[in-house]
Amino acid sequence: MSGPNHGSNHSGDYEERLAAFVGVEVVPPKPGQDPVNVPMIRHWVEAMGDQNPIYLDAEAARATGRDGIVAPASMVQAWTMRGYAATAAGPAPVNPGRGPGMAELIALLDEGGYTSVVATDSEFEFHRELVVGDHVSAREVVESISPEKTTALGVGRFVTTMRTYTDAGGEVVAVQRWRTLRFRPKPKTEPQPEAAQEPEPKAPRPRPAINRDNEFWFAAARDHRLVIQRCASCQVLRHPPGPCCAHCGSFDWDTVEASGRGHVYSFVVNHHPRHPAFEYPLIVAVVELAEGTRLITNLVGVTPEEVEIGMPVVLDWLDADPDLSLPVFRLREGSN
Amino acid sequence: MSSRGNPLSGAAAIAGIGATEFSKDSGRSELHLACEAVLAAIADAGLTPSDVDGMVTFTADTNAEIHVARNTGMGELTFFSRIPHGGGAACGTIQQAAMAVATGAAEVVVCYRAFNERSGVRYGLGQAGRPLETGADSAAYAWLNPFGLSTPAQWVAMFARRYMHEYGATSEDFGRVAVVDRRHAANNPAAWFYQRPITLEDHQASRWIAEPLHLLDCCQETDGGQALVVVSAERARDLPHPPAVILGAAQGTGDDQHMMTSYYRPVITGIPEMGLVGRQLYTQSGLRPGDVDAAILYDHFTPLVLPQLEELGFCGVGEARDFVADGNLEIGGRLPLNTHGGQLGEAYLHGMNGIAEAVRLVRGTSVNQPAGGEGKGPDGRGVNNVIVTAGTGVPTSGLLLGRDM
Numbered sequence: 001m002s003g004p005n006h007g008s009n010h011s012g013d014y015e016e017r018l019a020a021f022v023g024v025e026v027v028p029p030k031p032g033q034d035p036v037n038v039p040m041i042r043h044w045v046e047a048m049g050d051q052n053p054i055y056l057d058a059e060a061a062r063a064t065g066r067d068g069i070v071a072p073a074s075m076v077q078a079w080t081m082r083g084y085a086a087t088a089a090g091p092a093p094v095n096p097g098r099g100p101g102m103a104e105l106i107a108l109l110d111e112g113g114y115t116s117v118v119a120t121d122s123e124f125e126f127h128r129e130l131v132v133g134d135h136v137s138a139r140e141v142v143e144s145i146s147p148e149k150t151t152a153l154g155v156g157r158f159v160t161t162m163r164t165y166t167d168a169g170g171e172v173v174a175v176q177r178w179r180t181l182r183f184r185p186k187p188k189t190e191p192q193p194e195a196a197q198e199p200e201p202k203a204p205r206p207r208p209a210i211n212r213d214n215e216f217w218f219a220a221a222r223d224h225r226l227v228i229q230r231c232a233s234c235q236v237l238r239h240p241p242g243p244c245c246a247h248c249g250s251f252d253w254d255t256v257e258a259s260g261r262g263h264v265y266s267f268v269v270n271h272h273p274r275h276p277a278f279e280y281p282l283i284v285a286v287v288e289l290a291e292g293t294r295l296i297t298n299l300v301g302v303t304p305e306e307v308e309i310g311m312p313v314v315l316d317w318l319d320a321d322p323d324l325s326l327p328v329f330r331l332r333e334g335s336n
Numbered sequence: 337m338s339s340r341g342n343p344l345s346g347a348a349a350i351a352g353i354g355a356t357e358f359s360k361d362s363g364r365s366e367l368h369l370a371c372e373a374v375l376a377a378i379a380d381a382g383l384t385p386s387d388v389d390g391m392v393t394f395t396a397d398t399n400a401e402i403h404v405a406r407n408t409g410m411g412e413l414t415f416f417s418r419i420p421h422g423g424g425a426a427c428g429t430i431q432q433a434a435m436a437v438a439t440g441a442a443e444v445v446v447c448y449r450a451f452n453e454r455s456g457v458r459y460g461l462g463q464a465g466r467p468l469e470t471g472a473d474s475a476a477y478a479w480l481n482p483f484g485l486s487t488p489a490q491w492v493a494m495f496a497r498r499y500m501h502e503y504g505a506t507s508e509d510f511g512r513v514a515v516v517d518r519r520h521a522a523n524n525p526a527a528w529f530y531q532r533p534i535t536l537e538d539h540q541a542s543r544w545i546a547e548p549l550h551l552l553d554c555c556q557e558t559d560g561g562q563a564l565v566v567v568s569a570e571r572a573r574d575l576p577h578p579p580a581v582i583l584g585a586a587q588g589t590g591d592d593q594h595m596m597t598s599y600y601r602p603v604i605t606g607i608p609e610m611g612l613v614g615r616q617l618y619t620q621s622g623l624r625p626g627d628v629d630a631a632i633l634y635d636h637f638t639p640l641v642l643p644q645l646e647e648l649g650f651c652g653v654g655e656a657r658d659f660v661a662d663g664n665l666e667i668g669g670r671l672p673l674n675t676h677g678g679q680l681g682e683a684y685l686h687g688m689n690g691i692a693e694a695v696r697l698v699r700g701t702s703v704n705q706p707a708g709g710e711g712k713g714p715d716g717r718g719v720n721n722v723i724v725t726a727g728t729g730v731p732t733s734g735l736l737l738g739r740d741m
Contacts, residue, residue, distance in 0.1 A: 206486065208478030211470035212365040218478070239600070240479050243368035246409035246592075249375060249385070251368070266498040266599070268490050269547035275484060281547075284485040286494060286599045294600050298483050304547065309501045326482055 017108060018145050018157075026102040027140035029166065032079040035135040036071050044075055070129040076165050076174045079130070080138040105142070105159075114156055114182035120322060121160075121179035128173050135168045143177065147224065151322045156183025158322065181322055203276035205320045213243050216255065218324070224317045226327045227255040228293050239293040260315030261332065262289040269304040277320075287313055287329050301330040348434035352381025361455040367472045370399040370450035371407050378408075383444060390415030390442030392429040394449055396422055398471025402593045402731065404448070412612055413589045415442035416731065441587075473595075480597060489554050489637060491596035492729060493546040496639035499605045500548060503654035505642065507548055509661065511539035513638040513673075514552050514680055516665045521677025524703045528556055529681045553638040555679040562688035564695070573740060578718060580698040583621035584736035588612035596729040605654075607640065610725060611647035613734040617723065618649070621736045625649035628736070629719035630697050630706060631671050632690040635678040640728040645671075648723060667704050675704040687726045694722040694737045 034040065038056070045055050050072060053060035058068045071079075109115075130136065146158040159182055165174040210218055220227040229241035233250035244251055267285035274280055283299040285307070299307060300316060313329035320326055354376025356362070356369050378385055385408045391401045401416040415436045419425035426449075433445035453459060480486055485494075499505055518534045521527035534552060542551040572579035590608035592601050601608070618624060625648060633644045642656035650671055651659035659665075665673035676682045676693035683689050696702045700718035724735040 205484075206481035208482050209470055209474035210478065211472075211475045213367060213472070214475050214478055240476070242403065242407040243365060244371040244375075244407040246406055249409065251372070266494050266501070266604070268485065268493040268497065269544070270484060270490055271544040271546065273487065275486070278484045281544075282484045284483050284490065284494075296479050296483055296485055296597070296599065309497070320482070324482065 014112060018112075021100065021105050021108075021142045022144060023142065024100065025139055025141045026100070026105055026161070027138070027163075028101075029137045029139040030080070031135055031137045032081075033083060034079070036079060036130050036132050038069070038132060040078070041069070041071055041075070041132075044072060044078060048072075066129070068131065070131055071134075073126045073129065073174070074124065076124070076126070076130065076136065077138075077163075077176065079134075079136040080165065102140070109157070109159070109182045112157075113184040116154070116156075116183050116185045118153065118181050118183070119179070120158065120181050121177065123177040124174060125176075126174045128171075130167075130173060134173070136173065137166050137168075138163050139166075140164075140178075146222070149322065149325070150319045151181065151183065153181065153322075154183040154186045156181045158182075205277045205324060205326075206275070207324070214241055217241060220255070221317075221325045221327060222323075224325060226258040226260060226315055228258055228289070228291055229253050230256050237291055237293050239295055256291070258315070259290050262287045262313055262315075262329065264288075264299070264307060264309055264311045264313060265294055266309060267299065267307055269307075283307060285313075285329065295327070298326070298328045299330065300328045306331070348437040350430070352377045352379070352383070354378070354380050356450070359454075362452055363455075365472075366451050366456070367399050367403055367407065369452070370397075370404050370448055373450055374404055374446050374448050375408055377446060377448075381444075385409045386411050388444045388446050389413055390417075390433065390436050390445035392417050392419065392432045392436075392445060392447045394418060394422070394425045394429070395420040396425075397449055397451070398469075398473065399448075399450055400473050402589060402595070403472040403476070405589070406592050411591045412608075413442075413731075414587060414612070414616065415445060416587065416589065476595060476597075485597075487546070488596060488729075489549050490546040492637040492639060493549045494597070494599060495604055495729070496548050496637075499639060499643065502605050503657065505657045507540065507550065507553075508536060509642065509657035510548075510553050510638040511536050511550070512660045513635065513641045513665070514539050516660075517635060517674050517678035517680040520667070520673075520675050520704050521681025524677050524682060527677040527682040528558070529677060549637060549639070552680075555636045555684045558683040558685060560683055560685055560689075562685045562692055564688070564691055569740065578699050579740045580695040580737045581740050582735060583623065583721065583738045584617035584619075585733075586613045586616035586620065587731065587733040588616070589731035593731060598729070605643065607643045607647050607728055607732075609732050610644055610728060610734070613725070613732055614648040614723075617734050617736045621721075621738070623721055623736060623738075628671065628721050628723050630675060630694075630722045631665075631673050632676075632678075632694050632697075632722065632724040633673060634687050634690070634725045634728050634732075635674060635680050636684070636727065638680070641673075644725060644728065648725075667706050672704070672706045675702045675706070687724075691724050691735065691737075694724045694735070697722045698737055698739055 041055055054064055055069055055072055061069045140161045140163045143160045143162050148155055148157055158179055160177060160179045163176040163178055164172055167173050208218060217227060228237045228239055230237050230253060231245040231248060231250050232252035232254050234245060234248040236245060236247045265286040265288040267283060270282040270284060271280060281304050283304055285297055285299050286294050287297050288294045312332040314332040316328050316330050318326045318328045354373050356372045362369060388410045391413060395418045405413055417432050419428040419432060429447040433447055436442040436445050515534055515536055518529055521529040522531050522533040524530055539550060539552040545551055545554055569579055569581050588609040590612060592598060633641050635641050645651050645656040645659055646653050664670040675697060697719050706719060718739050721736060721738040726733040
């Protein structure tokens with residue numbers, strides 16, 4: 001599915017070795033160095049400027065129906081941090097005798113050239129508040145490793161892990177979805193020999209508003225899959241998607257993956273006004289897919305003068321930025 | 337007051353009720369909840385979604401009528417209304433529906449309200465730090481904005497390109513609408529483009545905005561205001577000016593309606609919601625297109641004037657370019673258009689200034705007053721019947737105004 005701009009230079013073997021980490025517990029349960037304690041809470045709320053009295057004043061905490069002071073929820077990660085010296089020393093082989101761990105994963109990413117890292121997302125779900133004396137452990141499981149993406153920072157892969165925080169009794173107190181971009185830094189001075197196909201956009205593309213009815217489509221797009229919503233009851237395809245089938249009333253749906261072939265149903269060549277994310281003149285088209293649904297998209301690799309209604313086109317992918325991949329279309333070769 | 341008594345009393349009843357479960361975390365979108373509740377109420381009343389032709393909700397609701405309608409398969413709607421001011425709207429939605437039924441604006445009206453007030457945006461938390469809005473109206477832009485399709489001119493251009501392809505229309509055909517508008521505006525001291533007509537060559541030479549739209553295909557943007565006073569026809573007869581009687585008034589949204597981007601219909605060269613409005617206007621008034629003496633057609637962009645002429649029955653489908661080129665829209669023509677200069681020539685006031693011009697045409701006081709119909713007005717000049725339309729590409733509305741006979 002990957003377009004010609006994004007082909008990985010890694011072998012299938014490398015992909016398999018990476019994929020083998022998905023689902024692996026790369027950090028086994030490991031207790032924090034200190035149990036939940038007042039001095040660390042005090043330092044944390046002072047640093048954060050958090051004025052909420054329930055973290056330090058037992059009276060105030062009890063006035064809210066709690067038994068006493070509680071730790072700020074988002075401190076949960078802090079209780080399990082390794083401390084400055086260990087972190088500076090880099091990842092240790094933490095899975096002795098238990099298969100590959102975080103150190104091995106990072107080594108494999110280094111081997112692929114993804115030597116730099118930046119954190120992109122952290123989503124927490126808190127199950128209960130921590131109180132003084134709780135001793136928190138954390139373990140970490142790899143949830144996904146994305147295909148190679150072209151980002152403003154450089155070519156890289158998004159590595160998503162789930163961290164599960166438990167108390168001394170093994171009860172889950174919080175879970176955290178943690179996503180980092182492991183990337184190959186761009187050379188600072190020399191131009192890149194091969195990755196200069198398209199000029200870097202000056203600004204991010206306008207963000208789609210993602211909600212429960214459309215998130216599946218954008219998630220699939222991040223994996224370079226163009227999907228079409230299908231009614232699970234009457235099989236009618238629909239786009240743009242929605243929660244309910246207008247033909248039979250069913251709320252059950254699944255998706256089919258589009259063949260990626262279609263034709264130009266109509267198109268516009270934008271000149272004015274200019275948004276800083278785009279190059280102008282900008283071709284926006286309504287493409288009718290072979291499956292029969294239509295979608296709004298961009299045409300690439302073609303000049304405005306060359307575009308005609310009815311022109312056969314084929315799917316390609318644009319990785320606009322780390323969070324947004326969009327289906328675009330180019331002229332279907334050999335069709336004229 | 338009418339001597340017939342209160343026309344609302346006894347006119348309508350509640351025939352069905354339906355709801356989702358009541359929870360703290362529904363796990364689904366607000367639109368999903370709205371569709372479920374609406375379908376449940378329709379089923380309770382023994383009806384099907386295609387029976388529904390009117391909807392009323394709160395302005396605070398994130399689930400616009402078109403999203404609920406296209407998801408539940410309601411098809412065409414002829415009545416949609418919203419009541420503002422939060423919870424104070426509740427009984428008001430029922431009153432609105434009852435009036436619609438009593439007046440024939442709609443036959444089956446669904447009132448609804450759906451939200452994730454607990455798991456989503458909680459009123460109790462106050463208005464500070466609201467999260468990114470994810471209602472269905474915002475989500476609809478997810479299919480446009482990331483691709484750079486974000487202005488009205490661009491949205492209209494997509495329709496225009498397809499119309500050209502199917503009917504052989506050209507940029508000149510669109511340009512002739514602009515030329516007519518500007519010619520009329522040139523005689524109108526109130527118009528921004530007073531005494532500044534254009535030629536077709538000017539139109540063709542103007543820069544691209546969004547191909548196939550040139551700058552001179554696009555209306556102005558305007559600061560200003562426009563108001564109109566509506567009273568009963570009986571009362572209006574006692575006022576200083578000849579009444580402009582409302583012979584027809586209608587709204588319409590088409591099947592699979594989107595905001596400016598209804599690109600997913602089997603055919604996108606027409607404006608089915610305007611056809612729906614036109615059919616209602618003619619039915620209400622008993623008039624036919626041949627009875628209409630002048631037209632004020634919404635002209636934010638020239639291309640969509642052509643399918644309006646077709647949808648309203650002034651010419652055949654795909655034939656508007658010939659109808660325009662033959663001079664029918666001129667003052668001496670079959671159907672004088674936008675005698676004030678339209679929104680391209682006079683001002684862009686969301687169509688309200690066009691309604692005022694229609695009133696002037698009926699009074700006989702337009703700066704470009706055409707010859708009157710067979711029955712002359714009090715001053716011998718007013719036209720008998722004028723049609724007025726509202727915005728195109730969106731759920732729309734229209735009026736037929738006429739002389740007091």
